[in-house]
Amino acid sequence: MDSGLSIDPTLSLEALPRVTAVAAPSPEGFERLVAAETPVVIKGLADAWPALAAGRAPGTMNAYLKAMDTGLPGPVMEAPASSNGWYAYGPDLREFSFSKRNAGISQTLDRIEGLLGQKDAPFVAIQMLPLATHMPEFVRQNPMPLVAAKVTPRLWVGGPLRTQTHNDRDHNLAIVLSGRRRFVLYPPEQVSNLYVGPLENPPPLSLVDPEAPDLARFPRYRDAYAAARVAWLEPGDGLFMPKHWWHHVTSLEPYNAMVNYWWGDTAVGLERPVDIFQIALLALKDLPEGERGYWREMFATYVFGDRGEATAHIPESLRGVLGTLSPAQRAALKQQLKMAVLRSPT
Structure with missing residues (x-):
């Protein structure tokens, strides 16, 4: 790293409090964990999966996956x-440090394995691969009873990567x-302390490197660190x-494989x-301060406050x-809002 950075050595990721770990719960127990809205590590969740037995070495895992491709x-x-495996923004925040394309999965698995141990090798990864369409046999062999059957896994395979x-x-x-993987987690309300990049270039990423945070440039990150935990x-x-x-997210070994399940964004x-x-950005962000203060209190009282207290x-x-x-x-209400949108000038 640049020796001119203002880095506080006390902000070590090793020193962060650990995410609470539990044994594999029942589906009902998992629903309670979800309702608690707090991260949790589930030890040995996939211990019975054939995929886990195959994953002890790159060659055996790749062979297992390719047989189902x-x-x-x-x-x-x-x-x-030159990226050192850091999947982040490029220098101007308009592009990323990596390229994206569609390619053959078996061929890419062979390429990832072939790059192991090579000097100055690029960092290649399969990410977000929908297994229901690309490897349906994987889904059949490795069931996950904690999530609904319609929620299907995605596959991530690659080298020692850091995802910003x-x-x-x-x-x-x-x-x-x-x-092995390390997840550094920050609560949603830390957004202002993470110095997030442009929303128009999804996904928006933090500009702070948590492994070497530049506190002269990002002083509020100290508060984000204080609220962080690690898994x-x-x-x-x-x-x-x-x-x-x-x-x-940091992949800590030369070869790493993971699956994940996403659900809940159904609105x-x-x-x-x-x-x-985005409508609030359009309608409220540039109002005079007095008007912004009024709407700030309206949202705090009627949207985010105690509804019973506000209307008792x-x-x-x-x-x-x-x-x-x-x-x-x-x-x-939806019909009223639809009519308002239709009346809005372009």
Whole structure:
């Protein structure tokens, strides 16, 4: 790293508190973990999977996966050796440090294995491969009863990569098959302390390197670090991350394989929070400060505050949109908003 960086050696990832670890729960127990909205490591979650037995060495794991390959091309990412395996932004924040393309899965697995131990080799990875379409036999052989049957896994295979801090709109259950992984986790409310890049270039990434944070450039990161925790995963371990938790992921071995399950981002249309957030940016961000203060308090009181406290003085029958919405009220409100959008000038 640049010796001119202002790095505090006390901000060690090794010193972070560990994410709580539990034994594999029942489906009902897992539902309670999800409802708690807190990350948790599930030890030995995939110990009975055939995939875990195959993952003890790159050759055996690759052979296991290739035997189930349907031949469909899938998403492959590649970064040059000069990136040191850091999947992050490029210098101008408009592009990333890696390229993305579709390629043959078996051929890419062979290439990943062939690059092991080579000097100045690029960092190649299969990421987010939908196994239901590309390796349906994997899904059959390695069931996950903790999630709904319609939630199917995705595969991640590659070398010693670092994926820069980002978050997901879904809940995430990640299970390591080969190698070891480290997840550094930050609560959703730490967004202002993570110095996140442009929203127009998804996924938005933090600009801070948590392994060597430049505190002169990113002084608020100290607060994000104070709220962070870390998970160290061995083969067979799972990590549940609630939606919107920020996470920095490091693959710690020359060869690593993982599957994950995403679910929970089911809202559509006018009920999608991300779209409402963008409408708020359009409508509120550039208002005069006095008006911004008014709407800030309206949101704090009626959206994010104690709804019962805010409306206790209004008879229940008169609370309207401030109360518990009936199906008819929800439909009427959505229709009203649709008409407002139609009247909006371009």
